[in-house]
Each structure stands twice: as C-alpha cells, then as structure tokens.
Amino acid sequence: MIKHWCIAILCIVTFSCKKHYEAPVPETKWNLFDSPASTSLTNETRNKLEGVYSVSEGADVFGASAALKWSYTVNGSDTTYQLSMFCERQVVYVICEGKRLDSSILLNGYWRNVVNTETGIARFTISKNTGGGYLLDSSTLNAVPGTIITGLYGTAQDTTRIVRMQYNRPLYKATPLEIVAHRGGGRTSDLLPASENTAEIIKLASSFGATGIEIDVRLTKDGVPVLFHDETINERLIQRNGMIGPIENYTYAQLNSLVRLIKGERIPTLREALDVVVYKTPLKYVWLDTKFKGSIQKERDIQVEYQQKAAAIGRELNITIGIPDQGVLDNFVKLKDYRNIPSVVELTPQDVTNTNAQIWAPRWTLGLQNEEVDKMHSAGRKAYVWTLDVPENISKYFAQGKFDGILTNYPSSVAYYYYAKK
Numbered sequence: 001m002i003k004h005w006c007i008a009i010l011c012i013v014t015f016s017c018k019k020h021y022e023a024p025v026p027e028t029k030w031n032l033f034d035s036p037a038s039t040s041l042t043n044e045t046r047n048k049l050e051g052v053y054s055v056s057e058g059a060d061v062f063g064a065s066a067a068l069k070w071s072y073t074v075n076g077s078d079t080t081y082q083l084s085m086f087c088e089r090q091v092v093y094v095i096c097e098g099k100r101l102d103s104s105i106l107l108n109g110y111w112r113n114v115v116n117t118e119t120g121i122a123r124f125t126i127s128k129n130t131g132g133g134y135l136l137d138s139s140t141l142n143a144v145p146g147t148i149i150t151g152l153y154g155t156a157q158d159t160t161r162i163v164r165m166q167y168n169r170p171l172y173k174a175t176p177l178e179i180v181a182h183r184g185g186g187r188t189s190d191l192l193p194a195s196e197n198t199a200e201i202i203k204l205a206s207s208f209g210a211t212g213i214e215i216d217v218r219l220t221k222d223g224v225p226v227l228f229h230d231e232t233i234n235e236r237l238i239q240r241n242g243m244i245g246p247i248e249n250y251t252y253a254q255l256n257s258l259v260r261l262i263k264g265e266r267i268p269t270l271r272e273a274l275d276v277v278v279y280k281t282p283l284k285y286v287w288l289d290t291k292f293k294g295s296i297q298k299e300r301d302i303q304v305e306y307q308q309k310a311a312a313i314g315r316e317l318n319i320t321i322g323i324p325d326q327g328v329l330d331n332f333v334k335l336k337d338y339r340n341i342p343s344v345v346e347l348t349p350q351d352v353t354n355t356n357a358q359i360w361a362p363r364w365t366l367g368l369q370n371e372e373v374d375k376m377h378s379a380g381r382k383a384y385v386w387t388l389d390v391p392e393n394i395s396k397y398f399a400q401g402k403f404d405g406i407l408t409n410y411p412s413s414v415a416y417y418y419y420a421k422k
Helices: 002-016 043-049 132-136 199-208 252-258 270-280 297-312 326-332 349-355 370-378 391-400 411-419
Strands: 051-057 065-075 078-087 092-101 104-113 119-126 148-153 161-169 178-181 212-219 225-227 285-290 318-323 343-345 382-385 405-408
Touching: 043 065, 043 078, 043 092, 043 132, 065 161, 065 199, 065 270, 065 411, 078 104, 078 199, 078 411, 092 119, 104 132, 104 148, 119 132, 178 285, 178 382, 178 411, 199 212, 199 270, 199 411, 212 270, 225 270, 225 297, 270 285, 270 297, 285 297, 297 318, 318 326, 326 349, 343 349, 349 370, 370 382, 391 405, 391 411, 405 411
Parallel strands: 178 212, 178 405, 212 285, 285 318, 318 343, 382 405
Antiparallel strands: 051 065, 051 161, 065 078, 078 092, 092 104, 104 119, 119 148, 148 161, 212 225
8 A cells, every 4th residue: 555655646746847848939019010100011022022041140049041931821801921031050940920111121020949948039120221122112023132131039038139131042942842841830749839730730830831731630439530640649739638548439529529739729620620721821732641540531532622622712732642551551442543542652662653642752761762762753753751850861851862842840940951952
C-alpha cells in the first residue's frame, strides 16, 4: 500500500513540475497603423513590395536576408492580406498587415522563431523618401534597390530593437516548387497560433510560406472522415478530458461534443478542412495522408466533390490521395478506375507506376535520388520529398536535388531558400 501511495505522489509531483511552454501571438495594436487616415494598400503596391531584401540591422535575429511575399485569407466577405518575411536565420518569420499613411507605408505584425519560444511585435515603415512614394505610385512597375524598410521589434516588454532591410532583387519563381506544410500548416508541438490538422492552422499555412498542405485523415466509428494525426486520443493533441483510445472507437458526435484540441478547437471533418482550402485560402495542393484501414471510397468521393467545387469557382487545386503503406495501397487499387485517381505514393517507384500515381514521395533520409526523380519526370510524374526541416538539408536539396515539392514542418524555412535563390 505504501509503495502504491509513493508511486501516486511521484506521478503528481512529476506532472505538476512539468514545464509548460507557450509562444502566444502578441497584441499588435499600433495607434498610428489604426489611424482613421490610414488606408489599405493596392494590389499594385503589394506586388511591388515583394522581393529579396538584404538585412543590415537585426541580422543577428533575422539573418543576412529575407524573402518578402504576400498571402491572404478570406473571412466572409472580407479578404485579409498578410506580408510574410521568410528569414535566412534559423526558422524565423515575420507576418504583417500593410497600410498607407500619406506617402508612407506602414507594416504591423509580429515575428517568431519557431525553434524556440521567441516572439514579439514587429513594426516597420517605408517613408516617402526611402521608397514609399515610388511603391505607392500607380505608374511604376517594380520595387527598386533603393527601397528601405526600417522598424522596431522585440518582446512584449521591450520593442526597441532596430531592424533595417533594403530591396535587393525579385523573388525567384523560375522553377515551380510545391511547399507542402505538414499537418495542415505545422505541428502543435511548435507552439503555433493554432493546433495541427485544424481549419484554423490551414488558414495560416500560406502566411507560413506553404503553397500546399498535407493533412491526416482518419475515420470515426460511424465512418466520418476527420483530421487527426495520431492513432489514439492523447494529451499531446487534446485538452485532458479522460478520454483515451483510438479515434475509430468514437462517433463523430462524441468527438465533436467532448474533445477539444490543445488550442481549444474541435476536431474538423475532412469536408470542413477542404471548405477552408477552397474558399478561404490561395493554397493549390492538398495531400490526403490516409491513416485508416478499410475502404477509401468516402475519401475518394470527397476528393472528387472538392475538385469540382474548386473548378466551379476557377480555383487551381490538386487534391491527391496519399498512399503511405501496403495496406492503404491494397485498398486503393480496389477503387473503380484507380489508375486515373490523383494520388501520391510513398512506396517504391514500381508502386508509383502500377497505380499511375501523379507523385512519388520518398523520405528525405533516402537521399537525393536524382536518377529516380529523372525517371519520374520522363514518365510525366512529379517527385516530392518528406519531411525536410533542417536548414542545412533544405539548402542541400535546393543546390543538388531535383524534387518538385518539399513536405516540411517549417514551410517558412523552405520558402526562404526557394524565393531567395539566384
């Protein structure tokens, strides 16, 4: 009995002493930015702001350069535009909104280092004489090397550090690359503003640098396709509620009413997730990572449904069924006309040929595999590599590899290396 009490006390002490890390998005209210005199930027001005900038002050945090690119999310009838700065140093990004005030441009947002908890406010100005007037002039076409962005950044307690960057060259876009964000935009463990595999994280994916997303599809007890990475409910992903065991043991109604993810969200259905992709984001690609056993027909039906919805509104969108293992492959080939179903296969090149998959997706630890990638290209297929996160490895794959897409937990890092190419 005493032994059992000791174990119980040890568990309580261990849990109570467990460190809790957070990196909340800071309050970014800036009176000057919110002034009644400030107005939205035009599309022309936003486009001219994009480019690769050299960082002269603040390089200790942001690195020697940054790639600036706009994205957007749709909320009802409103569209919100975000300027993302993908930085050379570590996995640092800045996300801002932009406004015009007289002949100057104001950028207001926050910065984050994803490999730790560092985050804070970021505020920038482009004055009339340092490029603002030129960028705001509707008769000009591009930014010029003289364009200078200056500002302050720091923590919520101390926003006094100076950052200064100067326009260098346009973004690289010569060879298309699919930047695929893992788990809808990133992992819960990376302390992002939303939980992984949620509608909320999907809305953020493009501002993190993604052009596409990978999402994990499971089936509930009553056959509803939902998004959840792990096989079982656990405290890594949900707020503690006493529920345990596989997702497939619960109905969708039970999950919807009783389970809340770490950031408070509900587990979304696949349809809810794809609704966000089609109607609220600029994302062009979705990888459905099939994580359940049995028939894939429901997943296939939803794939067709949302390809049609995207086409109906003129959206460029490719949704592929992911085939990660032999069990899923066996069920995939049972689908009618499976060789004409868009798919991404993680298995052998021969499995790719047998299924007529659009995409072959080997793990990055297998190496560059340029010869196999060339064969895929010769057959009219693409090759995506996963999961590539370490900046040095990302740089190597850009310098020596031939992949058409990269699946990553850090899309902002991949975006930097892609758009900053010369």
